[in-house]
Amino acid sequence: MATYRRQQVSPYLLFFIITSSQIGVGVLGFQRIIAKYAGYDAWISVIIAGLIVHAVVWFMYKLLIAAKGDIIDAHKQLFGNIIGSTFSLVIMVYYLLLSISVLRLYIEIVQVWMFPTLATWVLATIILFLLYYIISGGFRVVVGIAFLSGIFTALLYALLFHLPHKYVHMDNILPFLDHSFKDLLLSAKQTVYTMAGFEILLMVFPFIRNGNSSQKFAQFGVAFSTLIFTLSALTTFLLLSEKQIQHVIWSRIYIAMLIHFPFLERFEYILISSFLIKVISILALSLWGTSRGLKLIFKWKQKYALILISVISLIVCQLLETRYQINAFADYTSKISLYLFYVYIPLFSIIFMLTKSRKATL
Template identity: 50%
Template sequence: MQANIRHQVSPYLVFFLIYNSQVGVGILSFQRTIAAKAGYDAWIGVLAAGCIVQVFIWVMYKLLGKANGDIIDVHTNIFGNVLGKFISFFIMIYYWLASVSVLIAFIEIIQVWMFPTMPSWILSTLILFSVYYCVSGGFRVIVGMSFLSFIFPQILIIVLFIFPLKIAHFSNLLPIMNHSFMDMADSIKSSIYSIAGTEALLMYYPFIRDPKASKKFAHLGVLFTTFLYTISTIVSFTFFSENQLKTTIWPELSLTKTVTLSFLERFEYLYISMYLIIICALIALFLWCSSRGLKKIFNRKQKYTLLLLCLLSVILCHFNGSFKDMLNKYIIQMNLWIFYCYIPILLLVLSFIKRGKQNDE
């Protein structure tokens, strides 16, 4: 079921939603993870992961177009009202846990780089207060935040990529393709999670004014983010040696040390502060998906489910260390199995059901 036209957005804005959902804290640290899998051939894995996400976008549009609604409508069409909402509940939990994972990761960055003594509950409360205000304004406000998260930080990202290239060693990338297939597969798997987030489309699809016209903008969004991740990978690989990259937790943030401006001493402070726009927009999108879905499942007002999710998020942000690693591990597994395995199967099942109904008619 499509949303009211007053709450819908133009098709071209899907480009910014895709960018917002894919560019989070992952781009600040994924270079070290993928390099540990396939060395400096890992940039090829990033391109391959981008191609896989393009296929996933096509699958989602096919699935949602057949159901003419969101993922909850897909489940109720196939499994019925009770079982369909029960299955949808777990996907809503995934959206919420994904937002918590992003929040915990960004709080860690703030504590390490800017405010080491500030408690996690203060940072999480301040961020989630802004997110709650944003989500309460409705989906169109979230789209506006996604647009801002694209416009302003891009200037800083371009500056960040220019300075390291002055002393880059492109010979680091040679020889090409000197790793095994399994190493490349592990690199692709890690890259897929880093550029994940497009699955939010499963919830905001009914809020697109002309979904078919927005398909090309969704593919362009994935193409742009794949290009951005690839450039970030190549810049990091040509600047750091492999041994340096193994011990650098946030390679892209470490690149800010190369930026020297006469009027600015600590560029990383500006970079992290501006990056808060991206993080707030991303958390707002995931929390909107989760609270919107829980509203449809339990027939409760969205502001109550949103408030509950924010309070639980603040509590979970108290945990760190092993909890953060465990959460990331489960989020990665849920992302791969639910969206890249389950959703294509769901498309096949729905296609057979629709074909069977047409034959009966």
């Protein structure tokens, strides 16, 4: 699908798009989830998961280059307008579910750690209004937020990995490879939700200038995100015992309580407040992808699609009240992501390329 050049962004910005969409609230507490199967070896599982994501991104590029457009174009070319639009709609629904889960998880963190009496709809409404303003500015504005979020990530984690040495126990992670490969794979499976976000590539590809040669920036982005997740898991295991990890929902916030500077107290408050820009960048990208997808599928104006999904997000966030409901919603989103992007997209890419090559030889 043709895209006006003035709407496109430079290829190197894809690095910031990928990292900003991947590194979110999941990094604050995924250590507890991955440690269930592989214990202190779970940081190795993060690397395995990162390698799998690299492979999925490679399949995505093969598909998008062959289709010369986004995932909606690819579906229509292979399945036709009606069936193709139905498959594309499933992916748009996933983007929306991911947005809602990220938004609700962040609000829950704010409610638990900072403002226990804060109503869910109040913060959700404020964030969604801000997102509407950002997305209405166009794709380049959304990428600008992602760029700022990427710079912020580097600065934030420079502080977050400043560990209190008296609490560090190097023997925690020894011996290496104390678990079976099956356990490592099960642990890697648990990182699906944390690693999510890179799938926005399926919608942003036409907006990348010289997109066919931009894969290296996407792969660099995945590598950087994997490095952050690995360091986050590894440093958490150095500080907390396995029993502590299993009983602390947001281990990185708990560790932030141990960090003190002569000029700064309650670093966890700074961490949670600062994470808002990370949440905004993830939501801006995913809601932009959803609204644009609905625009292309149903021929709506994008602003109307954006209003609709913002209202749906607000309602669903209000319905998710308990920790069990929020966690179940995130798990449901994770399962969809697993089958949709780790199974369906590679298979669809292979079928699409085989079909294209067969038509070319006829």
